Amino acid sequence: MTMLSARRSVAVTSALLTGALVLSACSDNGEDQNAEDDAEALSETGEALVPEAEGDAEYPMTIDTAHGPAEIEERPERVAVLGWNPNHDAAAALGVTPVYAASRSFDYGWMDEEWLDSIETLEEREDTDVNLEGVAASDPDLIFLPNTAEMFEEEDIERLSEIAPVLEDAEVVPGDQVDWRDAPRLLGEALDLEEAAETAISEAESAMEATAEEHPEFEGRTITLATDYGEEYGIEYYTAAGGTAEEITTLLGFEPNPLAEQFSEDAVVSEENQSELDADALIMFYAEDSIRENREDSELFNQIPAVEDDRYTSVVATEDERAEGGAVWVLRRGASVESLPWMLEALADWVDDADLES
Template sequence: MAIPMFRRGRRNAVPALALALLVALAGCASTGNEDAGGDTAAGGSALPAAEGTTQYPLTLTTWAGETTLQERPERIAVIGFSPNLDALEALGVTPVYTMAEESEWPWRSPEWFSGIETRDTATRRDPINFEGIAATEPDLIIATNFVQDEVTFERLSSIAPVLENPEQVPGDQISWQETQRMVGRALDLPAAADTVITEAEQAVTAVAGEHPEYAGRTITIATDYTQSGIDYYTVTGGTAERIVTAMGFAPNPLAEQFVADASVADEQIGQLDGDVLVVFYNDAAGRETRESAPLFQALPPVVEGRYVGVTIDEPGSELTWVLRRGASATSLPWAADELTKRIDGLDLS
């Protein structure tokens, strides 16, 4: 499976005029699932019993505007990144619409996914299929961390109320817990949301108890995008750092210098230091080039055998996505286990 590799801060907002043109073009698209390239499965919506906590009408306040849920939604469309769909799966909620690339994640239940009514062929890199979404007649669109500007928000909200973040947050620093809570509240499942959050957090923190050797040690995780260089993933305050510290590792002081810009310049290669170094690579050729570079070979974790390299086509390489912007109640237990398997056997004494 090809893993979407996004560099931090590289997603630029589409200019309003260009997006308006995309909206107009989307309005000319076919409404049928087959014409839109969608794959319709039998089953349709599934929603657990309401908890009776959320009061409707419910105002959904986002950074781009407000919409209102008049009653509990029953037909839910999901667009954007994998945590949005994960948040529904964690609650046992089956949406009526989702995008193409959300099928093959190793933490995803194929049986649950097959129950989604419309699985569009449109990806996150395509213009939003507004007409395809509208054709599924949703009464809520979950688009957390995906709406690019007010034009997009207005077009989506003309179809159904939109769930987005109250404030715009960098993708690698968004709280998956808050996404889960927002979804739970909108669906009148806040207690269930708290439960799945707690269970996921406990699965991650259990690693610390099982691996006392991580205590006090630092771990540096980065991705080498080959042509565009290395990004430092475990930046201070970011998703990846929160995950590894929950697993028992200590914060790395070197991570502070990459908060504003995660790019690692050639002269900063020496800052890829830590008791453990994990680097993901876009391809085998890029990995070979990096690992043969004298500056990289001189890094203490490389010299001392505390380095792990992972290429994108290896099983488990989806870990890099979770550490960047794919953290969720369903992906994190898998990721904690996968990272542990990668670094088990390293001498951390």
């Protein structure tokens, strides 16, 4: 992937202040002076960075998190977002512009470049690398990082909480088993935008329902999604029982694969157990073509019924624009209200290539 610059700055507050000065220059009456004062206050508090409140929440509020209660005294207006893309996608779906955002990548096919450009400080960082100074410099009044309790050191969380309330999920869930609806709901609760969160969720669910209706051949069939990381790391089973990918495929009409049960605790597929990849459709993801060639040279792999019967599709990231743009990641840990609708066409095409109806 082409990496975005490590940091971008957008002078949102400067633009608002400029607008305020124009107002004052246009008129000297009291009404225009009040407009100038309002514009200046708007830029200083950051209210323009979050949509208008729905009016259902009461502050102060307390939200239980994996790190203890988050005490939110007033409605947050300057939000910092850390962690994987679903956290940032939740903010985008709710119309929230973070003052600070950090993640491993923002170069995903579904992300809005205009929205990314509007973020005051945008940083690409390793998953566990927390820039405390950068977060503090953005002056947030809420730090949103659900689904990251397994990533960050407790010391980092404690130091972040000294900057602003830290909003995390109430329970620690493995990254590939997180409910993609949780992040928008959690942010919606904190920002008095719960209706907006439910609307975003409904739109994503409707997109999956539409895809299922367009592909009745999915109904009642089984599917396996897995990635071959090469000799060092081997195969990882994506559609494990109880995982995010399994839920996505069942929403599209597929039946849970009975073979998926054994991978719910450990997703690694050993070489001798390659036969457990079998399903009505087998989709294998590869980082590069050499890995695909090695796998397809394996005698045990070729003995899998789905492979023998040409119900197998190979997807090589370097040769598939949608895979390179994050569609495979969505099926692992990147599922969100924004990424799921974008990914559906790619998945449907890959299943079609597996000749499910043969």
